Structure formats: structure tokens, C-alpha cells
Amino acid sequence: MELLDWLKENYQWRNVKFVNEALIETDHGQKRLRYWSDKALLDWHITWRDECSVTPYMLADRMIRNKDQEAAIEWKDGWVTVHDEVDQQLNVVTVERKVAQMIGAMIGYGLETATEVRKVSSKEPQFRSLYSQLPYVKEKHKTYIRSLLQESEYRMNKAKALKKQVTEEKLPVIDPFESTDQAKKVYDVMIWFGTKHYPEEGYSSLRTFLGKWFDEYGKDSVIRLVTEIVDHDKVSRDQALYLLIECLQPYELDHLTRVTNREATNQEIEEALEQVTKDWERSKELVQVISSVIDEKKKVLPQ
């Protein structure tokens, strides 16, 4: 049986046709198909999507149920799930709160729910291997890289000191954040488009996400977003500190490390340094935002 016929039978659609391999047109609008081969991963993605919502205004791209109310249908050696497809972008100024609620709900779910599915953990920053590359870097870049390394060590120490303040040991297991395009809108409903990746433990992708948000929507917007995340019921002070620790760690040099590890041209090194400078400045501001939001929250906490 062809996939389209199988979908038609399972979802009781009258008409279905492929737009592309991952997109179909049905009599209920366009739907996205996701293909899964790992059942544990599929189950994890079904559950977090079902759990993280504030009806009716905020939800994840949940699996549409078939005629038997099943979230996935078997197909060849794996499974297929069907999701809504929405192309309308959000007006971020009005939805920082909703996006923050979704992030808070995902963190809460990731802390409260145990899972057997394979997890991706944060890596340590790679900047230290730059020390061995320094002799091969042009003189005019050396001083700058040295100051960055010095600053990186300072940031690592600061992160270590903060870790000592944290008493909660658990980090959330969450669907990785990919881009600011993941939030879309249909009517008044915000839909968060999740991934099909293995979940990550910790805040690595959230850090990248906040950085992208900063670049796209500016500092004021990121302040509002971070404030709402830190204020979320499920986000404790310790979890907010974990996010701060993640943002403090100097991952900005990782790209430069990769570039200098191969025989890169001067041009490539210069470009990488430019990127480092940009990322570094943004990280600095992001850290300031998060720490001042945490401090603000501390002030209003009842003594």
C-alpha cells in the first residue's frame, strides 16, 4: 500500500496529495509528516508535546490522532506522525510571554519526567586547545586571542563559582531549541514546532536560541523573554542559575578553535575572529540580562 492511501485510511481524509516528501495537502489543510525509527524517541516526543501546552492559546505541534486515536501509524520499518503545518510568523513583540511560557513548560516537563531515551549532554568549551595553536597565529591576532583566552578562564572560574551556589542537581531533558522560527501562529493559537532530535540535558540549545533572539529582536525583547522564563512557576532560581552558567561558559571560541586546528587561511581566521567578537559581545549582554533578571527576582522574593 502506498503511504498516501495508508494515511487516507488512517486519518479518514477524502483527499491527500504530496506537496513534498514531508508535506501533504489534505481536506483539513496542509500537514507535516515526520518519520521515526526509534520508538522510545517517538514516545518521548509524543508525550512532551502533549504535556506542554496552555489551551487553547499555546501548544506544541502535537501529533494528530488517527481514527483509532493513535498518535503515530506504523509505516515500513518505523512510524509516521502527522502534524499541523502553519506558515504564519509571529509578531514577537506580543508573544514573548507565550514563547516564555512554552520554554518554561518544556523545562518543567523536562525536570519532572524521567525518561529512558538517549540524551545529548552539553560539551565543555573547547577554547583551551587554542593555547597550543597560538605560536602559529599571526602576531597581530595573538594579543587579541590571548586577551580572549584570559577572559575565557575568568568566565569559566565565574561559572564554577556559581555552580557551587546551586543546590538542585537535576537539569531538564528538553527538545533542543533550533531557531526563532519554531514559534508560529494560526488564529490566536501559538504553535511551537518541535524537532525530532534526541533530547538534550541542560540549557545548551536554549543559550543559542536566546542569542539568536537577541540578534533578531534586540535587547529589550530578550529582557522581556528572559524575565518571563525566569518568572515561570516551573523555573526555580537554581534552574535560572544553570541557564546563566551555560551562558557564561565561553563557547564563542569553539568556532575559532576549529578553524585554527585545520590549516586555515588568514582570511578565514580573520572572519572567525570577527564572528567571535560579535558573539562575545552578545554573550556578554545576554549574561548581564540574565543575571540582572535573577537579581530582580531575588529582590521581590519574600524574606
Next chain:
Amino acid sequence: MMQAQSPYDSVLFYYDLYPQTIEDFGKIKKITTNHGVFALKETTMSRHQADDFVHALRKLTKLGYNKAIPILPNKYGEYTLSTGTNTYYLMPWVERVEYTARESQEQKLASQLGVIHRLTVKTQPFVKDHVEEAYNQLLQRWEMRQLELKRFADQAEQKTYMSPFELTFITHAFMLDRMAEVAKEHLKKWYETCLEKEKYRTVLCHGRVNRSHSFFTADNEPLLLNFERAGIDTPSRDLASFCRYSFKHAYWVEEEVLQWFVNYERHLPLLEEEKHLMCAYLNFPEPIAFAVDSYLKNKGSAREFEHVQRLEKRLTSMRRVQRLTQKLIVVEQQAQQEMQADQ
């Protein structure tokens, strides 16, 4: 996709329905789409109540009951959708058709109530502490209500000029107090019999079966809706509620009302104590207490005439209830006497 037209669009998105028109029928919205016509019900059920509501309908479906208007799941497999303020559920739209059968609508509804109760009846062991607590709570509530009515009467009597509402109430105060006492006696009989038998029966109660919560097909077959108040309780409670909302349709003709019980008992004959409990519920002048509450609450709004009219209507109902319930118990006692004579 279409842009938002109404506040219900977000809810309907969960059903993949994009409305062409939405017509407002109070709590019901008629939704016309290119996938058919639906009824969206807007309720104030809490999440917990919504769970009980879905559980009740699932239970009935599982037991093979097919005279309820189905609730349609949304695209995520859920039967209700709770927002901060409201809970919504969707049903197919059913048009009212003219009822043409000779048997009254209430006779058919009484049968349905009997069917639901028969399917779900369970004998519960009499756990004295639990039942006693429930009994005492109800008794205390009624005594409190009775006191409130007495206080209202006392205050009215002290006035030189009573309002028409107060005058109407005072005229019937003795009868109402007597009815409250009768209700308490019936309640006591229910409790004592259960205590003696060490068991009592529970059923799945619809909570509010009446004409407005039903449809009749072209074949005059009933379809029930609005199971929002469904829950496990004694059959007496469901029957008392049904009677209270349906007496007016029978124009208080005793034969008609007695026929409801005949129809009901074809499916689930009532036990003596259940009849007592039903008589207790029916006799207690709760509708009068509500009328007094409403009068006191809206005293300044100069609608005395409407308040009096409502009170009079309810007083007439109570008098008729009094006669009918006497008959129900008498019928039972007569039947017992006849049985004893036969033996």
C-alpha cells in the same frame, strides 16, 4: 488558512474546523463548515468536572448505551477543551423534529433514565461513617434552610405592611414547614432502612434529564445530551431532578406521572428506601428557598410582581408535589399490603 473571525476559531482549530458561519444559541454555537454542521457547547465545567463528564459518557458507550448524542474528539484525541474560563466540547448538530408519538416525551425519558440506571447500578456496602456523614450533612443543610425560611416569615410578620411577596409566603409558611418536616422524615426512613439492610444502591446519574436536554429522532426515539452533571449517586436523586423539571409538561396529571414510574421501573424497580429518598428530595421546599433568596437579593430592583408570580408558581408546584408523593408511597404501601394478603 483563514484568519481569525471569532473567539471560537482558536477552539475550532483543535478540531481542524474552519467555520463558514457561527450562530449563537446561548451556550450552544451552531458551527457550519465544509465538513458538516456541528454544535459547540460552551460550559463552565472545571477540568475535574470535564473529566467526570467524559468518564460518564465513555462508561455508557462501553456498556452499549447508544441513546446519547456523541461527543466528538478533537484532532489530539481529547473530548473536552478547557481554557482558563470555559470548557468546550463538540457534538454533531441535530435538528429538532416534530414529536409525533402518542406516548409523552417524559414517559420515554423516564425509560431512558431506567436504562442508564439499570446498566450502571451497583450495590454498595453500607459504610456507616460515610453514609452517616452524608446523611447528617444533608439534614443539617435542610435544617439551616428551614431556619432561614422561618426567619424570613418572622421578620415579615413583624412588619405593619407586608410586601405582596411576603404576604404570599406567610400564607403558605405553615405548609412549607410541614413539607420540610415530611422531607426529613422520608430522609430518616431512607437512612434507617439502609442501616438495617447494610447496603444501598448507586447508579450513574445523568444529573438533569429533561425535555431540554434531549432530542427525539424522526422515529420519536429519544437521544440524551448534556451529561455535564453526571456522577455516581442514588437513583432517587436523578429521578427527583427529572420529576421536578418535568411535572409541568405533564400538567400535573397523576396518571401521567405514575406512568413515568411504571416506565422507569420496567428497567429498574425502585426499592422502598429509594422511594423514601426521592420523596424527601421532592418534598423539601428548596425551590421556595431559592425564590426567597432571589427576592432578598434583588429586593430593590422593583420587580415585586415577577417575584410574586414566581413564588406562586412554585407554591402551586409544591402543593402538587405533596399530593403526588403521598400517592407514590401509598401505592407502594398498598402493593405491600396486597402482597401480604396474597401470601
